[in-house]
Amino acid sequence: MKAVFDPDRVLAGGLAAIRDQFHVPHAFPPDVIAAAEAAASRTPAGHVDRTGLPLVTLDPASSTDLDQAFAIEASGGDLLLRYAIADVAWFVDDDDPIDREAWRRGATLYLPDGKAGLYPPVLSEGAASLLPDGPRPAVLFTVRVAPDGEARLEAAERALVRSRAKLAYETAGDADLPPQFAELARRIALAEARRGAARVDPPEQEVVRRPDGGYALAFRARHASEARNAALSLATNLAIAELLQAHHTGLFRVMAEPDAPAISRLRNTARALGIAWPEAQSLVAFRTGLDPADPHQAALMLAIRRAGQGASYAPWRAGTSPWHAAVAAPYVHATAPLRRLADRYVIRAALAVMAGQPVPPVVGQAFERLPKVMGRADAVSGQIDRAVVDLAEAVMLAGREGEEFAAIVTDVDVRGARMQLADLPIVTRIDAPGAAPGTPLRVRLVDADPADRAVRFEAIGAVP
Missing domain, CATH: 2.40.50.140 (Nucleic acid-binding proteins)
Structure with missing residues (x-):
């Protein structure tokens, strides 16, 4: 669960019931733990030495499952994004105990009091995580970003990398980040605007204590570095999607625009929150101007996120054009393999295509099976999210009966x-x-x- 934080643990009892109701795993089976411990001791082989790259990670301060590390450099008028992604497939063999358990789970589940990981912590928060305590095996993508923000995948290789620093959204300053960090994010936003894309990233919520001793749901401030960091993943995922679509393979994240009834509901929500939405203005144009620092606009951003017809996964099919309405382009998930099962296979396909090799049959077969598995994981995650929000709302309003x-x-x-x-x-x-x-x-x-x-x-x- 990424939407609600509970620093005072006032939701603890209710969260335990939610975990039981949705059968959130409490631990990994012994055979999975044993296989993960053995895999964590492997010595990387077949990885090019890229430990000289000045890579850093940027995540919430408490995160230890670090999927991505990055460096940025100028190349004429272009920017080169060196994006290292945890090489989970190096540690997990097809149909081994870790793999079978990951297929059962599909994705990491998040709740305010902790998570149920996709992989055992010895891997996801240790040997496979891009922590700054030693070399790690990774898949290194090189993405060329033009001045107009167009992103193209230039290289992909298995590499040994070393993160220079574990940076946090809450404390990282401009001096800690690559000098071109903000410029790269600006270019990606420029390309989004040109495509008519309108991603909505509402701020996260937390339960806070009111002066009268009760509780309220408040929105956490979103740091500028979070939005800029998201642009790096977006650019990489778009570039990989373009590559895979051109080679008639892949697993795509697809989503339709909100339909007319959903937009009508959103207009009423905007009215309830006192936010002016001109009748002639489209949802795309309207949502790009919302300010997450304003609590009412943040609430509307949350409503917009929930109003879509839902994202899903679809394998490449001849005669079809996979489309993600929020990014206004074909799109894949490839940058969070420690947290999503699908990413591991998309990465393997990208590596094969960039090497001029056929996509392994096991990967093609996975693309056919994954939509159902990931759909089930998304559904459970969504149900948990809704249950947590319902719990937080009830806690927030308890004692205010009659108001x-x-x-x-x-x-x-x-x-x-x-x-x-x-x-x-x-x-x-x-x-x-x-x-x-x-x-x-x-x-x-x-x-x-x-x-x-x-x-x-x-x-x-x-x-x-």
């Missing part, structure tokens, strides 16, 4: 009306017969039960 709030109806379906509170990032159902989308309401909190992760409101009148 009145302004709200607006965002949509109505066979299950009744759904409303957005005007001053809190809460969307919930309410019994409001006759209410239509866009109807302003005055509501009273009837009950907030953290044990059931439920809140209940009653309508007490319309707001003119």
